[in-house]
Amino acid sequence: MNNRQKQEEILRISGVNARKCMKCGKCSATCPAYDEMEYHPHEFVYMVETGDIDRLMASQSLYKCLSCFACVDRCPRGVQPFKLIEAVRLMNIRKQGNNHMTANDIPSILDDDMPQQAIVSAFRKYTK
Amino acid sequence: MKVRYFPGCTLKNKAQDLDLFARKSALALGIEMEEIPMWQCCGGVFVSANDEVATKLSSIRALSDAEEHHSPLVTVCSACHNVIKQTNHQFNTDSAFRQKAVNYLASDTVYQGGAEIYHYLEMLRDLVGFDEIKKKVVKPLTGRKIAVYYGCLLLRPNSVMKMDDPENPQIFESLIRALGAESVYYPMRNECCGGYIALESKELAEKKSRSVYESAKSAGADTIVTACPLCRYNLLKNNSPLPVVYFTELLAEALGAKEDSNE
Numbered sequence: 001m002n003n004r005q006k007q008e009e010i011l012r013i014s015g016v017n018a019r020k021c022m023k024c025g026k027c028s029a030t031c032p033a034y035d036e037m038e039y040h041p042h043e044f045v046y047m048v049e050t051g052d053i054d055r056l057m058a059s060q061s062l063y064k065c066l067s068c069f070a071c072v073d074r075c076p077r078g079v080q081p082f083k084l085i086e087a088v089r090l091m092n093i094r095k096q097g098n099n100h101m102t103a104n105d106i107p108s109i110l111d112d113d114m115p116q117q118a119i120v121s122a123f124r125k126y127t128k
Numbered sequence: 129m130k131v132r133y134f135p136g137c138t139l140k141n142k143a144q145d146l147d148l149f150a151r152k153s154a155l156a157l158g159i160e161m162e163e164i165p166m167w168q169c170c171g172g173v174f175v176s177a178n179d180e181v182a183t184k185l186s187s188i189r190a191l192s193d194a195e196e197h198h199s200p201l202v203t204v205c206s207a208c209h210n211v212i213k214q215t216n217h218q219f220n221t222d223s224a225f226r227q228k229a230v231n232y233l234a235s236d237t238v239y240q241g242g243a244e245i246y247h248y249l250e251m252l253r254d255l256v257g258f259d260e261i262k263k264k265v266v267k268p269l270t271g272r273k274i275a276v277y278y279g280c281l282l283l284r285p286n287s288v289m290k291m292d293d294p295e296n297p298q299i300f301e302s303l304i305r306a307l308g309a310e311s312v313y314y315p316m317r318n319e320c321c322g323g324y325i326a327l328e329s330k331e332l333a334e335k336k337s338r339s340v341y342e343s344a345k346s347a348g349a350d351t352i353v354t355a356c357p358l359c360r361y362n363l364l365k366n367n368s369p370l371p372v373v374y375f376t377e378l379l380a381e382a383l384g385a386k387e388d389s390n391e
Contacts, residue, residue, distance in 0.1 A: 066320050083177075101327070117356075118172075118326055
């Protein structure tokens with residue numbers, strides 16, 4: 001897939017219209033993972049809008065999103081940056097061998113109190 | 129009244145108190161929670177991509193069960209509630225997804241999209257009523273200063289969850305007041321604890337959790353109350369100076385159902 005095709009695929013599976021963004025930055029201002037990200041939610045939207053997909057797909061920022069939906073609810077234009085981040089991450093992990101976390105990683109992370117919810121959630125986000 | 133109950137993976141394992149006190153309190157309020165047979169894990173988080181189908185089928189099975197029984201579908205865990213409600217929304221608004229899901233399931237009973245989904249808090253508010261609960265309180269939690277912690281999943285995305293005003297919710301506070309305690313306002317009550325990032329970055333989980341419990345503590349709370357096992361884990365794991373308890377435990381305590389040994 002070239003950049004253009006990837007862009008179309010991301011827009012299709014996310015259902016997002018990136019052109020609605022008016023670049024106010026509120027998504028990034030409210031993002032709880034902002035400090036950990038190389039590219040921030042408003043930049044995600046811009047990079048998808050302009051077709052700058054490869055850099056985005058290579059970024060660890062994809063795995064910092066906490067799925068808290070703050071950017072979805074607080075966007076004044078209803079852009080839903082979260083759905084773009086999710087779509088780009090899926091484009092990565094849906095590729096054979098591209099899982100961000102494997103079952104072998106889990107034992108060393110586990111502790112006695114960790115709820116099952118944490119593990120299944122991380123697996124759903126990082127693994128196919 | 130009978131409701132269909134989806135407990136979820138964590139309430140059967142690390143969060144058994146959340147489940148036990150939910151059932152005991154419901155009984156005290158005249159509600160029988162019938163556990164859906166052979167329920168399957170919701171997956172913990174909703175995958176928003178519209179071409180993602182298989183990961184949403186467990187939710188649709190639970191929804192279909194509730195529809196078949198003409199009963200409300202009740203969840204206690206914030207994550208289960210979020211996933212099931214968002215899946216139902218997609219089922220009812222995205223015809224391509226709906227068709228694929230129905231084809232996948234190939235079940236004798238086809239889900240029609242009509243299940244009514246209630247988080248336990250909504251069940252208390254909408255099916256029981258906080259005034260009724262107040263009347264049934266036998267051990268009011270007088271003098272307690274409770275910081276309710278919504279986290280993310282109960283309220284957002286609001287266009288789907290529709291539990292309460294996502295930036296100024298009252299449902300949890302109203303319950304705490306009905307139980308006789310004081311509800312302490314603090315700004316971080318609907319911000320993220322870090323969630324599953326605890327597996328990926330313990331530092332980030334710590335930073336997020338600390339900002340929540342410090343906010344609650346500086347507002348004068350003596351206890352943080354949550355509906356989410358992962359919120360509770362993150363706050364406690366990252367050294368919350370305040371105890372973090374499940375809301376169902378406080379409810380059972382106030383209703384005098386906590387020490388019942390009928391289970």
